[in-house]
Amino acid sequence: MIDLDRIRKISGLIGYSEVIEQVLEMMGQIAPVDISVLITGESGTGKEIVARAIHKLSRRSSQSLVIVNCGAIPAGIIESELFGYKKGAFTGAGEDRKGYFEEADRGTIFLDEIGEMPYETQVKLLRVLETGEFMRVGDAQTRRSDVRVIAASNKNLFEESNKGNFRKDLYYRLRTVTIDIPALRFRLEDVDDLVDRFSLQFSRTNDLPYRGFTSDAIKVLKQYDWPGNVRELKNFIESILILERGNKISSDMVIKHLTPQIGRPSPNLPVVIDKSSEQAERELILQQLLFLRQDMRDIKSLLTGSEIDVSRSIAYLPSELAIPGIKLSAGSFGESIDGEDTKAIMSSAIGDVSMKDLEREIIRRTLKKFNNSRRKTAEVLGMSERSLYRKINDYGLEKKKKSKK
């Protein structure tokens, strides 16, 4: 029996989804056996964590783990880096040098981004995998190294081999034991545990107060597709904890901070964001409405030299102007703008014309806000497109078409 909790603890791999449990189980099965492993998965899914854990769980754990990022080493020097070189092999080779394979002797070598390895180097890697033998660059002597190879790639190596970028023989040699880590969007049930762990870790290390996430906030996090996977989630958690320092993280905060991060269509999130941005738009419009009323009130007071009661004026608001989701009752409206020290104002001072002006202004601003989209404007203002159309005509809000010359 594989002790999944032990592997979880040693690896630091978080997640209770079925797929992660399969990954953990596989790690438990293959770690103690000296066999090469290919780890696949999108960027940020945890390939490196898994590779490190396999080494830790293996009998080689007391020996070194050498991590090589094949994508970061220039093609011209990758062979001498991997296999070492003999003095005089090339300009600058002032002395004999060991390569990573020799350094990793009796331990593990992790070849990250193996899909980036130059085609010519791949054949040498295949030879080490099959016989344990290699030669330093510029040397005729065959050397041996007892190394366990773990490779990782976020490319589809099968496709790469079909395109001729990756050797088929090496691909078949490597893929015998493959651990495929699914993207986070396929295991969103892990989000809760990941959020918990990353938040606690980050707030503890940085001495930040942490009050948790609301369940709605977690729901929103689960609606995003996380193209950058766990890495993206981790970075997001850390930044939101800094930006919303000390607050319990709400869904609104998540949406606010996630929106600029997206900058591209997300299959799921726009639903949520749309709703809330719509709500935000409504709030904005309401705010503008309040400012407008305030302005009007000031103007009226100036004109009449009297005090005007607008606390009831909301009653005159045409029903089409009702803003969905926001209760525009006379009371609440009054409370919003008429503070305790606001003097009573006579309602008689507000006439039809002002209300029309107000309506016209709101429609004009809303149209502008939504780039003249009548559908969106009608939706936000809670009126039918037809009445909006009529009002646009009535108020002369038609956008003048520029004549092309």
Ligand SMILES: Nc1ncnc2c1ncn2[C@@H]1O[C@H](COP(=O)(O)OP(=O)(O)OP(=O)(O)O)[C@@H](O)[C@H]1O
């Ligand atoms: N299941 C997980 N539990 C805890 N932390 C995780 C998990 N998966 C990934 N992480 C964290 O996410 C970050 C990215 O993980 P890692 O570097 O292993 O991804 P990767 O697959 O190697 O990505 P890349 O392909 O971009 O190199 C790391 O900080 C890692 O600790």
Ligand SMILES: [Mg+2]
């Ligand atoms: Mg990696």
